[in-house]
Amino acid sequence: MPRIRRFYRNLAVMNQFIYDIIAQRRQQPQTGDQVDLLTLLLDARDEETGAGMDDQQIRDELITLLIAGHETTANLLAWTWYLLAQHPTARKRLEGELGAVLNGRLPTVSDIPHLPFTEQLLQEALRLYPPAWFISRNAIEEDEIGGYPIPAGSLVSVSTYLTHRHPDFWPQPNQFNPDRFTPQAEASRPRYAYLPFGGGPRLCIGNSFAMTEATLILATLAQQFRLALANTQPVTPDPLITLRVKGGLQVVAQPVATPVPGDTP
Numbered sequence: 608m609p610r611i612r613r614f615y616r617n618l619a620v621m622n623q624f625i626y627d628i629i630a631q632r633r634q635q636p637q638t639g640d641q642v643d644l645l646t647l648l649l650d651a652r653d654e655e656t657g658a659g660m661d662d663q664q665i666r667d668e669l670i671t672l673l674i675a676g677h678e679t680t681a682n683l684l685a686w687t688w689y690l691l692a693q694h695p696t697a698r699k700r701l702e703g704e705l706g707a708v709l710n711g712r713l714p715t716v717s718d719i720p721h722l723p724f725t726e727q728l729l730q731e732a733l734r735l736y737p738p739a740w741f742i743s744r745n746a747i748e749e750d751e752i753g754g755y756p757i758p759a760g761s762l763v764s765v766s767t768y769l770t771h772r773h774p775d776f777w778p779q780p781n782q783f784n785p786d787r788f789t790p791q792a793e794a795s796r797p798r799y800a801y802l803p804f805g806g807g808p809r810l811c812i813g814n815s816f817a818m819t820e821a822t823l824i825l826a827t828l829a830q831q832f833r834l835a836l837a838n839t840q841p842v843t844p845d846p847l848i849t850l851r852v853k854g855g856l857q858v859v860a861q862p863v864a865t866p867v868p869g870d871t872p
């Protein structure tokens with residue numbers, strides 16, 4: 608099948624790319640304080656045997672981090688831009704916060720606590736369009752949930768998407784409202800009404816990293832550009848492994864200084 612052949616060809620390219628980086632780093636180890644994740648993985652030792660990871664184990668770790676960490680955050684940002692394009696009031700509030708806190712400079716990690724609305728926007732985008740739109744668990748023994756028998760060994764999927772739009776927990780669930788994520792509003796909700804990063808022992812390991820990265824990217828770009836939808840095609844989710852925008856999000860970047868028709872100063 609051509610698709611399968613293409614998959615293996617692409618996999619070989621990706622593996623070669625990653626194995627080259629590993630070989631290069633083994634030959635020229637990083638020194639000093641500025642070590643990156645690859646060095647940490649290469650230096651990691653099994654506590655009991657003292658053994659390090661071989662190339663394939665390092666490759667597997669890197670692939671996990673690249674795949675789990677790239678597409679999810681990219682999805683989150685795409686949906687956030689989409690929502691901002693639909694809601695000019697929120698966009699103005701975002702630009703106001705960024706202007707007041709950053710005044711045109713690049714954000715750093717220490718700015719994040721001062722950008723609450725920027726973070727609320729991302730949280731609301733994660734609610735409406737959770738990139739990981741379902742999570743699964745294997746039932747290790749027989750159980751019953753809400754009257755439904757769960758046989759041992761079955762796969763149970765929890766829909767983050769539906770939970771995030773459940774009217775018992777979210778008033779007007781389909782409406783965009785970043786103020787659902789003020790500390791007061793958050794405190795009034797059951798913990799698992801919102802689970803974009805999953806929950807329990809297998810909670811997303813990149814949770815804080817993703818929110819930090821997305822906040823910094825949004826704060827950097829939104830100071831300079833507004834992304835307007837390039838056409839009137841409906842924007843719909845494509846529920847694959849992650850919740851992509853079907854066909855990609857077509858946008859036009861406008862410098863923030865440009866007035867948007869209908870905007871009041």
Ligand code: HEM
Nearest residue numbers: 675676679680683739742804805806809810811812813817
């Ligand atoms: C917006 C961005 C992200 C979202 C929405 C997301 C979502 C999730 C979800 C729902 C899970 C499963 C949790 C569960 O089953 O309870 C998960 C697991 C995981 N995520 Fe993320 N993730 C994101 C970013 C990242 C990043 C940036 C990394 C790495 C740098 C990462 C690495 C992982 C890994 C390694 C797991 C498996 C953890 C385990 O099974 O112990 N994710 N993620």
